[in-house]
Amino acid sequence: MISRYKWLLVNTSSRLDDVVEILHKHKFSNKESKGYIINNIDNESLSATFVERVIQHEKINRPDGTEDDIKIERFIYTSFKMKIFDNDTYLMRVENAPRALNEFFSFWKKIFNENFYIEPIKIDxxxxxxxxxxxxxxxxxxxxxxxxxxxxxxxxxxxxxxxxxxxxxxxxxxxxxxxxxxxxxxxxxxxxxxxxxxxxxxxxxxxxxxxxxxxxxxxxxxxxxx
Structure with a gap:
C-alpha cells in the first residue's frame, strides 16, 4: 500500500504522558464528531489516528417533482506518530494527511488549551x-x-x-x-x-x-x- 508521509515539529510544554491522557479523554466515539484512536504507546512515542465525522446532505429530484434529502456520512482519518525530539519539542509524522491540516490542529489547540508552535519540516x-x-x-x-x-x-x-x-x-x-x-x-x-x-x-x-x-x-x- 502506498502512503504519503509528511513531518512537522510540534513545540508544546506537555509531556508525552500528558499528551496521551488528553487524547484518551477525547477518544472518538459514535456520539462525537471528532476524536482520537490511540494505536500504540511506548516510552518515547505514540501513534494515533484523528477521526473526523463529516455529514453531507444531497438533494435528489424525482420525476414527480418532489425532492429527497439524502444524508451521506463519511469519515476522514489522519494517522500520526509523535516522537520526543528535544526539550518541549516532538517530531510528528503524519500519514495520508488531507491537503490541509487546519481541522487537525484546530481541534488539537482546542483540547490542549495552550499555545503550541508547529513547524513543517522541509525535506532536502x-x-x-x-x-x-x-x-x-x-x-x-x-x-x-x-x-x-x-x-x-x-x-x-x-x-x-x-x-x-x-x-x-x-x-x-x-x-x-x-x-x-x-x-x-x-x-x-x-x-x-x-x-x-x-x-x-x-x-x-x-x-x-x-x-x-x-x-x-x-x-x-x-x-x-x-
Missing amino acids: VMNTIFSILNSAFRNVKIKKVKASGISINITTSANIEVVSSHNALENFLSEFGKREFNFDYAKVQAIFNGSPCSLDIKTTSILSDSEDAIEFLERKLIRNDE
Whole structure:
C-alpha cells in the first residue's frame, strides 16, 4: 500500500504522558464528531489516528417533482506518530494527511488549551537521495528528477525534468550541476531490507510503499534537522 508521509515539529510544554491522557479523554466515539484512536504507546512515542465525522446532505429530484434529502456520512482519518525530539519539542509524522491540516490542529489547540508552535519540516531532496545511495538501500534507480530556477543567464531561468532508466540525477548533474538550481522532486526505486520499494520524494512529503524505508529515512531526517 502506498502512503504519503509528511513531518512537522510540534513545540508544546506537555509531556508525552500528558499528551496521551488528553487524547484518551477525547477518544472518538459514535456520539462525537471528532476524536482520537490511540494505536500504540511506548516510552518515547505514540501513534494515533484523528477521526473526523463529516455529514453531507444531497438533494435528489424525482420525476414527480418532489425532492429527497439524502444524508451521506463519511469519515476522514489522519494517522500520526509523535516522537520526543528535544526539550518541549516532538517530531510528528503524519500519514495520508488531507491537503490541509487546519481541522487537525484546530481541534488539537482546542483540547490542549495552550499555545503550541508547529513547524513543517522541509525535506532536502538532494540529501535524501544521497542518504539512499550511501546506506542500506540496494539496486537504487533514480528514475526521475525535477529541478527549478536553473540559471541560464542573468535574466533567464528554467525548470527541468529528467527521466532515466537508471540514474536521472547523474544525467542532470552532468548537464546542470555547476549552475544554481532548486531540487524539487525525485522518483526512486530500490531494494530495502530485501524487498522492493518506491519513493517519490518532494520537499514537503514522501510517497512510499515501504514503512520500513520511511522509518530509516526519518532517522536521517532528524539528524539533518538538528
